[in-house]
Amino acid sequence: MGARPVTGPFGLSHRRWRATIAAYLFMFPALALLGAFTFYPVAFGTALSLFKYDVISPPRFVGFEHFRSLWNDRYFWIALGNSVKFLLVVPVLQICSIGLAVAVNVPLRGIRWFRAAYYLPVITSVVVAGLMWRWLLEQDGVLNFVLMKAGLLHRPISWLGNPDLALYAVMFVTLWKGLGYYMVIYLAGLQGVSPEFEEAAVADGASRWQVFRLVTLPLLRPSVLLATTISAIAALKVFEEVYIMTGGGPMLRTYTMFFYIFDKGFQRLDLGYAAALAVVLAAAVMLLSGVIFRIFRQGGWTYY
Amino acid sequence: MRRAPGAQALRYAGLLALALFTTFPLLWLISIALRTTGSVFGFPPQILPWPPSLANFAVVWSTMPLPRFFLNTIVLCGIAVTLNLLFCSMAAYPLARMEFPGRKLVFALLLSTLMLPGHVGLIVNFVTLLRLRLIDTYAGVLLPGAVSVFGIFLLRQAFLTVPMELEDAARIDGASEWTIWWRVMLPVITPALAALALFEFVAVWNSFLWPLIVLKSPEKYPLAVGLLYLSGLFAHNTRAVAAGAVLMTVPMIVVFLFTQRFFMRGLTMGAVR
Numbered sequence: 001m002g003a004r005p006v007t008g009p010f011g012l013s014h015r016r017w018r019a020t021i022a023a024y025l026f027m028f029p030a031l032a033l034l035g036a037f038t039f040y041p042v043a044f045g046t047a048l049s050l051f052k053y054d055v056i057s058p059p060r061f062v063g064f065e066h067f068r069s070l071w072n073d074r075y076f077w078i079a080l081g082n083s084v085k086f087l088l089v090v091p092v093l094q095i096c097s098i099g100l101a102v103a104v105n106v107p108l109r110g111i112r113w114f115r116a117a118y119y120l121p122v123i124t125s126v127v128v129a130g131l132m133w134r135w136l137l138e139q140d141g142v143l144n145f146v147l148m149k150a151g152l153l154h155r156p157i158s159w160l161g162n163p164d165l166a167l168y169a170v171m172f173v174t175l176w177k178g179l180g181y182y183m184v185i186y187l188a189g190l191q192g193v194s195p196e197f198e199e200a201a202v203a204d205g206a207s208r209w210q211v212f213r214l215v216t217l218p219l220l221r222p223s224v225l226l227a228t229t230i231s232a233i234a235a236l237k238v239f240e241e242v243y244i245m246t247g248g249g250p251m252l253r254t255y256t257m258f259f260y261i262f263d264k265g266f267q268r269l270d271l272g273y274a275a276a277l278a279v280v281l282a283a284a285v286m287l288l289s290g291v292i293f294r295i296f297r298q299g300g301w302t303y304y
Numbered sequence: 305m306r307r308a309p310g311a312q313a314l315r316y317a318g319l320l321a322l323a324l325f326t327t328f329p330l331l332w333l334i335s336i337a338l339r340t341t342g343s344v345f346g347f348p349p350q351i352l353p354w355p356p357s358l359a360n361f362a363v364v365w366s367t368m369p370l371p372r373f374f375l376n377t378i379v380l381c382g383i384a385v386t387l388n389l390l391f392c393s394m395a396a397y398p399l400a401r402m403e404f405p406g407r408k409l410v411f412a413l414l415l416s417t418l419m420l421p422g423h424v425g426l427i428v429n430f431v432t433l434l435r436l437r438l439i440d441t442y443a444g445v446l447l448p449g450a451v452s453v454f455g456i457f458l459l460r461q462a463f464l465t466v467p468m469e470l471e472d473a474a475r476i477d478g479a480s481e482w483t484i485w486w487r488v489m490l491p492v493i494t495p496a497l498a499a500l501a502l503f504e505f506v507a508v509w510n511s512f513l514w515p516l517i518v519l520k521s522p523e524k525y526p527l528a529v530g531l532l533y534l535s536g537l538f539a540h541n542t543r544a545v546a547a548g549a550v551l552m553t554v555p556m557i558v559v560f561l562f563t564q565r566f567f568m569r570g571l572t573m574g575a576v577r
Contacts, residue, residue, distance in 0.1 A: 012405070016403075019403065019481075020404040020405060022398070022481040022482075024398075024404070024406075026395060026398045026485070027395045027410065029391045029394060029395070030394065030451040031410070033448075033450050033451045034413075034414075034417065034453070036432070037425065037447060037448035038448075039420075040428070040432075041424055041427075041428035044428045044431075045424035046424070048427070048428065048431075100322070103318070103319065108315065108316075111319075114322075114323055115568070116561060116564050117323040118322065118323065118326050119560070119568075120326060120327055120330065120560070123560050124553055125509070125510040125528050125531075125553065126528075127512055127528045127529075127531050127532050127549075127552075128333070128531070128552060129329070131535055131549055132329045132332070132549065135546075136332065138345055140345040140346045140347065142349045144347075145347050145348060145349055156347075179326065180326065239513065258423060261426075261427070265426070266430065271427055271431060275424070275427050275428075278423055278424045278427055279424065282423070282424055
């Protein structure tokens, strides 16, 4: 080391001071926007749940009153129940996506176009997807026709009008729209798996299924953790598909947590109560992420 | 592995069946939009639109405010993409190439946003916009999404790969940090910028919930919100609504098919390892 650098305030050299100022200037717009619209809302939203606020009159502190009324709020329990039920789509979606990723992880001619075809639903607007499937799922729609032709159904069903089926019908659309997205995550995971492991297993006489179950799948664990977390959080917060396809009906059977937040917050402007609902949903999301993380703990944590 | 021609054909058949599942709804949508006769509902459904006609497109284009919605969407997408490219690339540069106190903290803060419950933000951001009197404005629609953390990570990853020699050479020539960022770094990471632009474009083109909350006047609606609004107004005319949906979707599909390499690669490029 040569001459000792001239030190300025806080023991930083002049050069480092200049670099630091430049660095923060570069980051300023992003940090300011994230501060105002991402970090501040988390703090303020939690505080807002303790106030009565309807935009017009000033906020009034009510303590935990919102949370107490939640306990006796029929709609809250219905909404929470539906959101939790929606989690059923997660394992199905993940298993299908892994299968799809394995199917397209082959050097076939034209495989690129198949991947693109599977990804199309992802880039389709949720409004278009919702409207399209609403028509397909009508009682006299195409899906019933196909199922009846195939002999799987005797009488046409109103998928979205039947209180026992509507939520599952919406889940099906979520599955259709999500497959391609998770396929890409798994595909990236699969391409990170060195073929040597699989070849070694094949050389040892393992069957294809054994290779997949005992070699590929464990190596894929970080991708599974990531994809499962993303899709579980999305399932708990499901709203847009429901809003477009069923509007929360029939008989509130598809009325989810986010739907209730939307109603309370933006339709009835009961923002304090909506914030309380959001806090409960956030707690549910964090709890669930914790559980998923524990289940897959042995695997590494790769963040995309 | 052995390759029997039969197995190959079977494999293609399977892939094709899956492709039919993912694309059929879109094909059906196009088929509805192209017909003027024949029912949309009822058994058996008429699969092929015969005779095909563009009349529905003419109807939505002239009697519905669709051109307006298109223009709104393009304006929103244009501004959102520009802001994101600018702010994300500015924030990513020091995170990738500079040493400064607080770097780890900023990094941790950014990572934490990926786990923060974003829906709480929906309510508070609405209140913030009310206070700033930005409800029913494009500024209100755009500001909360003007920086994406995913974009910062994606571009940081790209900046990391730029060889040190390039930067050193510029520094010896006496270039400032701004010049290095603008003249040396950005041109090198164009592929990553293109990927981010694409993602942002698709995301804003399809974004629905936030514009629905912020915008109150239908003439300001982007396509996604406008289409749902029209599907209510024109509930009796499924074919016209389908035509509108096709017009909204086709540009996305075309963009995607031409750029899918960027797309698929970009999705995994934002990885933080």
